[in-house]
Amino acid sequence: MRYVDFEKGCSPSELVIKEREGLSLAAGKVKVDVKAFGVNRADTLQRQGNYPPPPGESEILGLEVAGVVSEVASDVSTFKEGDEVFGLVAGGGYATEVVVNPAHLMPIPKGMPFFEAAGLAEVFLTAFQCLRTIAHVKPAERALIHGGASGVGLAATQLCRYWGVHSAVTASSQNKLNLCESNGAEHLINYKQQKFDDVLKKVWPEGVDMVLDMVGGDYLNRNLKILKQDGKVVYLAMLAGRYADNLDMAMLLGKRASIIGTTLRNRSDAYKADLIRDFANVCLPAFENKELIVNIDTHYSIEDISEPHVRLENNDTQGKLVLSW
Numbered sequence: 643m644r645y646v647d648f649e650k651g652c653s654p655s656e657l658v659i660k661e662r663e664g665l666s667l668a669a670g671k672v673k674v675d676v677k678a679f680g681v682n683r684a685d686t687l688q689r690q691g692n693y694p695p696p697p698g699e700s701e702i703l704g705l706e707v708a709g710v711v712s713e714v715a716s717d718v719s720t721f722k723e724g725d726e727v728f729g730l731v732a733g734g735g736y737a738t739e740v741v742v743n744p745a746h747l748m749p750i751p752k753g754m755p756f757f758e759a760a761g762l763a764e765v766f767l768t769a770f771q772c773l774r775t776i777a778h779v780k781p782a783e784r785a786l787i788h789g790g791a792s793g794v795g796l797a798a799t800q801l802c803r804y805w806g807v808h809s810a811v812t813a814s815s816q817n818k819l820n821l822c823e824s825n826g827a828e829h830l831i832n833y834k835q836q837k838f839d840d841v842l843k844k845v846w847p848e849g850v851d852m853v854l855d856m857v858g859g860d861y862l863n864r865n866l867k868i869l870k871q872d873g874k875v876v877y878l879a880m881l882a883g884r885y886a887d888n889l890d891m892a893m894l895l896g897k898r899a900s901i902i903g904t905t906l907r908n909r910s911d912a913y914k915a916d917l918i919r920d921f922a923n924v925c926l927p928a929f930e931n932k933e934l935i936v937n938i939d940t941h942y943s944i945e946d947i948s949e950p951h952v953r954l955e956n957n958d959t960q961g962k963l964v965l966s967w
Contacts, residue, residue: 643661643662643663643664643665643737643738643739644659644660644661644737644738644944644967645659645660645661645662645702645734645736645737645738646658646659646660646702646703646704646736646737646944646947647659647660647702648689648703650689650690650691651689651690651691652689654686654689654947654948654949654951654952654955655948657689657947657948657951659944659945659947664739665739665740665741666741667713667714667715667741668715668741669715669716669717670715670717670718670743670744671715671718671741671742671743671744672711672713672714672715672718672721672741672742672744672747673711673712673713673714673739673740673741673742674707674709674710674711674712674727674739674740674741674742674747675709675710675711675712675738675739676707676708676709676735676737676738676739676740676967677708677709677710677756677757677760677966677967678707678708678709678756678757678759678760678964678965678966678967679704679706679707679708679735679736679760679964679965680704680705680706680707680735680760680761680762680763680764680765680962680963680964681950681951681954681962681963681964681965682705682706682764682793682954683879683954684705684907685703685704685705685736685951685954686951686954686955688703689703689951695732695733695907696732696733696907696908699732699733699734700731700732700733700734701733702733702734702735702736702737703733703735703736704731704733704734704735704736704737705730705731705732705733705735705764705907706728706729706730706731706735706760706761706762706763706764707728707729707731707735707740707742707760708726708727708728708750708756708757708759708760708762709726709727709728709740709756710724710725710726710727711723711724711725711726711727712739718744720744720745721744721747725749726749726750726756726759727747727748727749727750728747728748728750728756728759728760728762728763729742729746729747729748729763729918730746730763730764730767730906730914730918731746732907732908736947738967743911743914743915745911745914745915745918745919746911746914746915746918747918748763748918748921748922748926749926751926751927751929751930752930753930754929754936756966757938757941757964757965757966758936758938758964759936760964760965760966761793761936761937761938761961761962761963761964762929762936764793764906765792765793765794765796765797765962766797766801766921766925766934766936767906767917767918767921768794768797768878768906769794769797769798769801769854770797770801770917770920770921770924770925771904771906771917772798772854772876772878772904773785773798773801773802773805773807773852773854774801774920774924775917775920776874776876776902776904777851777852777854777874777876777902779802779805779807779851779852780805780807781805781806781807782806782807782808783807783808783851783852784807784808784809784810784846784848784849784850784851784870785798785802785807785808785809785810785850785851785852785853785854786809786810786811786812786838786842786850786852786853786854786865786868787799787802787809787810787811787812787827787853787854788811788812788838788853788854788855788856788857788861789812789813789855789856789857789879789881790811790812790813790818790819790822790827790830791811791813791814791818791819791821791822791959791960791961792856792959793937793959793961793962794854794856794878795811795813795822795854795856796821796822796825796937796960796961797937798854799811799822799825799826799827800825800826800934800935801925801934802826803825803826804826804925804928804933804934808828808846809826809827809828809829810827810828810829810830810831810838810841810842810845810846810850811827811829811830811831812831812832812833812838813830813831813832813833814832814833814834814957815832815834816832817960818960819831819832821937821960821961825937829841829842829845829846837864838864838868839864839865839867839868842868843867843868846868848870849868849869849870849871849873850868850869850870850873851870851873851874852873852874852875852876853865853868853869853873853874853875853876854876854878855875855876855877855878856877856878856879856880856881857879857880857881857882858877858879858880858881858882858883858886859880859881859882859883859886859887860882860886860887861882861886862875862886862887862889862901863887863888863889863890863893866890866893866894866897866899867893869897869899870897871897871898871899872897872898872899872900873897873899873900874899874900874901874902875899875900875901875902876902876903876904877901877902877903877904878903878904878905881957936961936962937960937961937962938961938962938964939959939960939961939962939963940953940963940964941964941965941966942963942964942965942966943965943966944965944966944967946965947965950963950965
């Protein structure tokens with residue numbers, strides 16, 4: 643099989659395509675011939691040496707794939723050879739073969755190309771987990787989504803619209819905000835020109851029910867400032883660095899607020915299986931009728947593997963970056 647190799651700490655330009663022996667199928671698994679895969683910020687962190695895979699998982703980069711089932715273990719009945727599927731892997735996605743837990747796969751929605759399906763799983767499952775599994779947002783509630791033009795941000799904004807949840811987003815340019823608006827955002831905040839907490843205090847004086855944040859830093863207390871009582875702030879990244887502002891404990895206690903950190907990659911197989919089953923039942927049909935869509939920024943060929951890493955590290959994206967073999 644072909645795969646993308648790297649040395650820890652290497653630059654994007656040092657990613658190389660190599661060949662190795664194909665993977666062996668294990669009991670309870672299926673093998674997928676990968677046609678396309680998504681690129682995620684976690685991949686750049688792993689390349690830099692800052693985000694190792696969970697114990698026992700592949701050292702090869704990559705968390706999501708789309709392709710065709712090529713082999714099925716005798717104890718698996720949910721998929722058969724030839725099925726077109728997409729889903730999560732805990733590592734190994736930057737390869738032409740993966741061996742996957744079938745409970746972590748879903749059938750590709752009718753009419754969706756492989757490259758588009760390759761950009762669906764990670765962002766929508768992450769957004770779904772944050773909004774539904776953790777924050778339990780309900781119709782007519784309000785959510786603030788930072789990083790609105792990121793893959794997760796756009797997925798979260800679409801899910802809010804799909805569920806009747808009001809959303810506000812932050813982004814760094816008018817072009818990005820226009821994209822957020824087309825995905826359902828109601829209030830658009832250019833964080834380079836406006837303070838999101840000042841804006842939301844005016845348009846939503848009652849506050850928001852939840853904040854989805856991937857920034858941290860000085861956003862911590864400002865998120866609490868615009869939160870309703872019993873609201874939740876869900877953190878899934880730390881773009882402003884490892885440490886945030888000194889926490890305003892009085893505001894935290896007064897609002898009975900919850901601050902929750904989450905990741906998806908290091909969750910248990912059972913957790914991921916439950917999440918995927920819930921998402922497939924609730925949301926997957928909406929991709930066939932286009933109520934939900936995958937926002938693809940750029941579809942690359944494998945020879946351009948370095949470019950999406952550069953762009954992610956420069957925060958130069960509006961949606962998903964995907965590659966095809």
